[in-house]
Amino acid sequence: MNIIEHVGSFTKLMKLTLTIPDRWSMFGRQYLREIMKLGIDSVFIDIIISLFIGMAITIQMKLNMSNPVLPGYLTGLAVRDTLLLEFSPTILCLILAGKVGSNIASEIGTMRITEQIDAIDIMGINSANYLILPKITAFISVIPSLVIISIFSGILGGYGVAEFTDTITVTEYTQGIQYSFVPFYVTYAIIKSMVFAFIISSVASYYGYTVKGGALEVGKNSTKAVVNSSIIILGSNFMLTKLLLT
Amino acid sequence: MIEVKDVSKSFHDGVKVLDNINTVFETGKTNLIIGQSGSGKTVLMKSTVGIHKVDQGHILYDGRDITQMNDHQIKMMHREIGMLFQGSALFDSMTVLENVMFPLDMFSDMNTEQKRARAIECLERVDLKRAIDLFPAEISGGMQKRAAIARAIVLNPKYLFCDEPNSGLDPKTSLMIDRLIQEITHEFNITTIINTHDMNSVMEIGENIVFIYKGQKGWQGNKDQVYDTGCKPLEDLIFASELYKKIKKAHFTLKE
Numbered sequence: 001m002n003i004i005e006h007v008g009s010f011t012k013l014m015k016l017t018l019t020i021p022d023r024w025s026m027f028g029r030q031y032l033r034e035i036m037k038l039g040i041d042s043v044f045i046d047i048i049i050s051l052f053i054g055m056a057i058t059i060q061m062k063l064n065m066s067n068p069v070l071p072g073y074l075t076g077l078a079v080r081d082t083l084l085l086e087f088s089p090t091i092l093c094l095i096l097a098g099k100v101g102s103n104i105a106s107e108i109g110t111m112r113i114t115e116q117i118d119a120i121d122i123m124g125i126n127s128a129n130y131l132i133l134p135k136i137t138a139f140i141s142v143i144p145s146l147v148i149i150s151i152f153s154g155i156l157g158g159y160g161v162a163e164f165t166d167t168i169t170v171t172e173y174t175q176g177i178q179y180s181f182v183p184f185y186v187t188y189a190i191i192k193s194m195v196f197a198f199i200i201s202s203v204a205s206y207y208g209y210t211v212k213g214g215a216l217e218v219g220k221n222s223t224k225a226v227v228n229s230s231i232i233i234l235g236s237n238f239m240l241t242k243l244l245l246t
Numbered sequence: 247m248i249e250v251k252d253v254s255k256s257f258h259d260g261v262k263v264l265d266n267i268n269t270v271f272e273t274g275k276t277n278l279i280i281g282q283s284g285s286g287k288t289v290l291m292k293s294t295v296g297i298h299k300v301d302q303g304h305i306l307y308d309g310r311d312i313t314q315m316n317d318h319q320i321k322m323m324h325r326e327i328g329m330l331f332q333g334s335a336l337f338d339s340m341t342v343l344e345n346v347m348f349p350l351d352m353f354s355d356m357n358t359e360q361k362r363a364r365a366i367e368c369l370e371r372v373d374l375k376r377a378i379d380l381f382p383a384e385i386s387g388g389m390q391k392r393a394a395i396a397r398a399i400v401l402n403p404k405y406l407f408c409d410e411p412n413s414g415l416d417p418k419t420s421l422m423i424d425r426l427i428q429e430i431t432h433e434f435n436i437t438t439i440i441n442t443h444d445m446n447s448v449m450e451i452g453e454n455i456v457f458i459y460k461g462q463k464g465w466q467g468n469k470d471q472v473y474d475t476g477c478k479p480l481e482d483l484i485f486a487s488e489l490y491k492k493i494k495k496a497h498f499t500l501k502e
Contacts, residue, residue, distance in 0.1 A: 023352055110338075119335040122295065122407075123349055124324035 010206050016128035017136070017205070030134035038100050038135065038201075039142030043149060049095060050088065050150040054157025057082055062167050075168050076176020079158045081185070088150040089189040090237050093196035096146070097229045101204040104135055105225035108208025109218035117209070132205040136198060143197040144190045151189070188244050195240060196233050203229040247273045248294060248405065248437055253303030255293055263289045265461040267303070273437045276428050276451045280442060281458035282483060288409065290458060291441045295327065295407055296320045307405065325353060328398030328436075330408040330427075334390040336382040342369065342393045343378040349401045368396040372426060388419035392426065399430060406431065408440040412447060420444065424451045445487035448472060457483075 001009075021027035061078045108131060111117050120127040155177055162173035207225035211217050248271040255264040263286045271277040271294075281287040292298045294305055296312050305312045312323060336345045346365040350356060356364065369375050372392040377385050385393070391411060398406060408427060412420035428451040431438040440447065448455060452469035457480045465477040475481065 026351055114333055114338075115331040115335040116337055118297070119329065119331060119337075121297075122324055122327060122329045123352065124321045124327075125352055126321070 009210065010202075013128055013132075013206055013209060014202060016126060017132040017202075019126065019129050019133075021129060021133065022125055026130070027134060030130070031138050034134045034138035035142055038103070038139045039146065042096060042099060042146060045095070045099065046092065046146050046150050047153045049092070050083075050153035051157040051160075053087055053091075054079065054083065054154030055161050057087070057154070058158035058161040058173070059165075059167055072168070072172035073176035073179050076158070076173040077179050078176075079173075080155060080177045080181075083151050083154040084185045084189055087154060088147045089192040089196070090233070092147065092150050093143075093193055093200065093233055094230055096143075097196075097200045097204075097233060098226050100139065101200050101226045101229050102222045104201060104204035105208040105222040106218055108132070108205055109211040109221055110215075112209060112211045113214055113218060128209065132202070132209070135205060136201045139197045139201040140194050143193045147189055147193045151186075191244065192237065192240050195236060199232050199236065200229050203232065247271065247308055248439070249304075249306040250290075250294060251304045251306070253290075253293060253300050253305065255289055255298060255300050263461050264293065264300070267458075267461075267463050269456050269463055269466060271437055271439050271456075272454050274432060274435045275438070275453040276431050277437070277439045277454040277456065278442060278448060278452045279439065279456050279458060280448055280483070281464075282479075283443065285458045286461040287441050287443075287458045291407060291409060291439065294439065295329065296323065325401070326404045328401070328403035328406045330391070330394050330398050330406070330411055332410040332413050334382070334387075334394040336390055336393055336397070338382055341379050341381055342374065342385065345382070345393060346396045346400050349397065353401060365396070365400060368400045369393070371399070371430070372396045387414050388416075388423065391415065391419075391423050395423075395426060395430070399434070402434065404436060406436045406438040408438065408442075410442055410444075411440060412442065412444045417446060420446060421450060427451065428453075443483075445484060 057079050058075065061075045061082075065074050065078070108117075111131070117127045117131070120130060158177075159170070159173060162168045162170045204222075204225040207221040207228075208218075211221050250267055250269045250271070253264055253267045254262060256262045267290060279287045279290055289298060293300050294312075296305075296315075300313055303313065307323065307326075310323070312320060315323060336342075337348065340348065343362070343365055346368055347361050350361040350364060354361065354364075366375060366378065369378060372395050374389060374392045374396060377389055377393070382390055382393070406427070411423050411427060415423065424447050427438060427440065430436065440451075442448070449469055449472070452472065455465075455467055455469065455472060456463060457465040457475075457477065459477075459479045465475045465480050467475065472480075472484065
């Protein structure tokens with residue numbers, strides 16, 4: 001399949017997916033299940049990664065700003081803005097593309113090769129809508145919370161460095177993270193992450209739903225889902241930054 | 247009753263998989279589609295269900311032509327169909343009871359207690375009440391097939407399709423599944439279509455047998471006529487079967 005055929009068949013799948021659910025009660029049940037699986041189950045990895053990245057960024061920023069002319073609070077400011085603008089909405093989503101994307105693609109792919117999706121279709125149910133819509137909506141609605149948690153965890157990691165090492169003082173760090181705060185950056189981070197959440201869940205669902213063959217193809221398509229959603233995320237990151245920040 | 251009229255079907259490579267098939271699947275009977283692997287029997291079944299669009303011809307469900315229906319009408323039509331898949335196709339994340347309740351959750355207005363009662367009634371019918379809280383991975387292949395039958399009949403379908411219901415099962419369990427499908431067919435007066443290459447099933451429950459050979463209808467009849475068909479490819483298929491070898495061996499033993 002070439003790229004145009006992929007875009008065409010992705011669009012057709014989304015047309016089937018983004019329709020009114022056959023039964024709202026079943027949608028609600030699936031939605032809550034996905035919130036749990038894609039969102040709550042990702043909180044731990046979200047906190048751990050962000051904490052360590054926050055620590056590393058703080059040390060690196062301090063090393064790069066060792067010039068005595070630069071005020072000490074700049075390190076905290078740089079850590080905050082790096083987390084807010086790039087790490088938490090973009091890099092975190094790239095990491096989640098691996099965790100959540102492969103999970104979605106392999107789950108739907110396995111259902112495809114074991115005829116579970118055919119069984120849903122034969123019952124007269126729109127299988128794309130039943131399986132994919134709850135995943136997309138759940139991931140989009142849970143991602144802002146993951147991003148906010150990530151930002152706070154990263155900042156906390158940096159605070160830990162200030163508190164327990166002699167790299168930077170706590171006063172400098174806390175002054176820096178409060179200095180010249182732009183509230184729109186939070187909105188920007190949330191908008192970006194929601195777009196990325198749609199990309200991850202829809203691209204992974206597409207690769208799972210269109211699996212043909214056996215277990216080997218499920219594995220291959222899961223890998224394709226992660227690779228392609230990562231590339232699309234990075235491309236749209238550039239476009240969204242240009243659109244929203246300039 | 248399902249009537250298949252002048253149905254032909256080709257795939258992208260241009261090879262004709264079904265070539266002008268004409269047949270009738272009767273209500274209240276077990277209708278078997280038999281043939282060698284690659285003969286076109288699965289395509290015939292999938293075309294009859296509406297999974298494949300046919301190139302020409304008509305498929306009438308009690309007079310309603312599925313080939314003329316739009317996607318929404320086919321979706322509505324599918325609600326009258328129960329289907330048993332080769333690999334059972336039970337949902338891994340649900341228990342046996344939840345699997346059987348699933349069609350009720352989607353389409354019925356019953357409350358939870360009523361749905362549960364109806365699902366248990368169907369599981370009792372297939373003798374699987376003791377496994378209601380187990381997941382598909384925790385039960386045997388035969389039990390999975392029975393659970394899938396319970397799910398297929400829970401909405402009282404008019405038409406029941408079974409794709410290789412005996413695949414992966416031992417002969418004794420296969421026989422039990424065959425008899426269960428036949429009993430259900432008679433009990434609920436369903437039009438049942440079974441896609442199989444198991445000659446045991448043919449001899450046991452073949453009330454209306456359609457033999458497909460190289461995309462064409464080779465022969466049609468019932469289990470009592472199957473040994474005297476005059477159809478060479480069908481005779482080859484029968485004589486190659488383990489069942490025939492056993493009958494032949496028994497015949498010679500008796501003679502001696």
